[in-house]
Amino acid sequence: MRSMKVLIIDDDVDSLAIAKLRLKKDGYIIYSAQDGVEGIEKTRAEDPDLILLDVQMPGKSGFEVCEELKSDSELCNIPVIFLSAADDISEKVKGLDLGAVDYVTKPFDIFELRARVRAALRTKRLQDLLLKYGEVDSLTEIYNRRVLMERLHQEWDRSLRSNIIFSFIMIDIDKFKNVNDTYGHPVGDVLEKVADILRRSIRSGDIVGRYGGEEFGIIMVNSTVQEAFVAADRYRHQIEKIVFKAKKASFSVTASFGVADSSGKNSLDKLVSAADSAMYEAKESGRNKVCIFD
Ligand SMILES: [Mg+2]
Numbered sequence: 001m002r003s004m005k006v007l008i009i010d011d012d013v014d015s016l017a018i019a020k021l022r023l024k025k026d027g028y029i030i031y032s033a034q035d036g037v038e039g040i041e042k043t044r045a046e047d048p049d050l051i052l053l054d055v056q057m058p059g060k061s062g063f064e065v066c067e068e069l070k071s072d073s074e075l076c077n078i079p080v081i082f083l084s085a086a087d088d089i090s091e092k093v094k095g096l097d098l099g100a101v102d103y104v105t106k107p108f109d110i111f112e113l114r115a116r117v118r119a120a121l122r123t124k125r126l127q128d129l130l131l132k133y134g135e136v137d138s139l140t141e142i143y144n145r146r147v148l149m150e151r152l153h154q155e156w157d158r159s160l161r162s163n164i165i166f167s168f169i170m171i172d173i174d175k176f177k178n179v180n181d182t183y184g185h186p187v188g189d190v191l192e193k194v195a196d197i198l199r200r201s202i203r204s205g206d207i208v209g210r211y212g213g214e215e216f217g218i219i220m221v222n223s224t225v226q227e228a229f230v231a232a233d234r235y236r237h238q239i240e241k242i243v244f245k246a247k248k249a250s251f252s253v254t255a256s257f258g259v260a261d262s263s264g265k266n267s268l269d270k271l272v273s274a275a276d277s278a279m280y281e282a283k284e285s286g287r288n289k290v291c292i293f294d
Contacts (some may be wrong), residue, residue, distance in 0.1 A: 004121050007031045007048035009039035009065065010083060011057040013162060015106055019052065022110050023117060036060025049119060049124045052101075055084035055091065063098060069100040071180035071187050073213035077127065077138075079120045083108065137210040139188055140195035141223040144253055146164045148209030148217050155219055156268040167228035167261040169218040170275040171198070171235070174254045175212040183246040187214075190244060190253055197238050203231070217275075225261040225292050232257045241289065254288035 002153040006028045010016045033039040055062035069075045081102040082095040092103045137144040198208045258279025265271045274293035282291040
């Protein structure tokens with residue numbers, strides 16, 4: 001089993017040193033950062049399995065760091081345990097509401113800290129296994145990328161054998177950063193609702209999966225690019241109609257679509273990159289539209 005990676009973000013050098021030393025003995029790989037900005041940088045660079053996050057820090061507070069992590073579709077699955085000097089119920093509740101898995105009061109009892117770290121990592125390990133071997137994306141409950149790619153290979157092989165054309169649609173939500181930056185709305189909710197609309201809209205036999213952060217892919221069996229275009233434009237319109245209720249104001253999102261079919265492509269990679277470049281063309285030419293690769 002690989003060693004688990006723990007990132008400690010704490011401006012208090014003494015408490016940082018103690019936690020580092022003890023947790024290192026438990027066999028974890030430890031990274032540390034002394035403020036929020038550095039902490040987020042290290043999160044991106046090292047992809048830790050767990051973050052211990054001090055609440056009171058100069059500059060970005062621990063709460064702000066947590067909000068930033070939870071609003072990033074690549075980082076939002078990393079569990080966070082808050083560390084705080086205040087034994088204050090409302091602060092604990094706030095931390096947990098922001099998506100933290102646990103809370104430890106400083107100065108911490110090292111046995112308690114180690115036990116809470118062990119428990120959080122146990123859950124993280126199970127979550128990783130589900131993501132690796134499971135078929136379903138844990139957030140959006142549609143197929144994950146691995147399954148989507150497997151099904152693409154199957155469709156590709158079938159199309160070679162029987163000379164039947166199929167299409168692939170790539171979808172990317174426009175200006176996704178605005179969801180959190182402008183509306184302060186959890187990105188997970190937007191991904192869930194868009195996935196839900198797509199799942200309910202596709203024809204039976206077609207396959208939708210989460211391709212990446214805010215990207216989705218749809219395999220349209222037995223369809224030419226013209227047929228897929230018509231369907232994609234319908235999905236585009238359905239996404240645009242969803243209303244999200246944020247704290248301050250309601251908002252909606254749009255998505256850009258790229259469509260390509262298997263005819264004339266000599267590999268599956270060519271098909272996927274054709275759909276991808278059509279999607280970029282849709283972005284470049286103003287977003288909220290469907291482009292065809294031809
Ligand atoms: Mg502090």
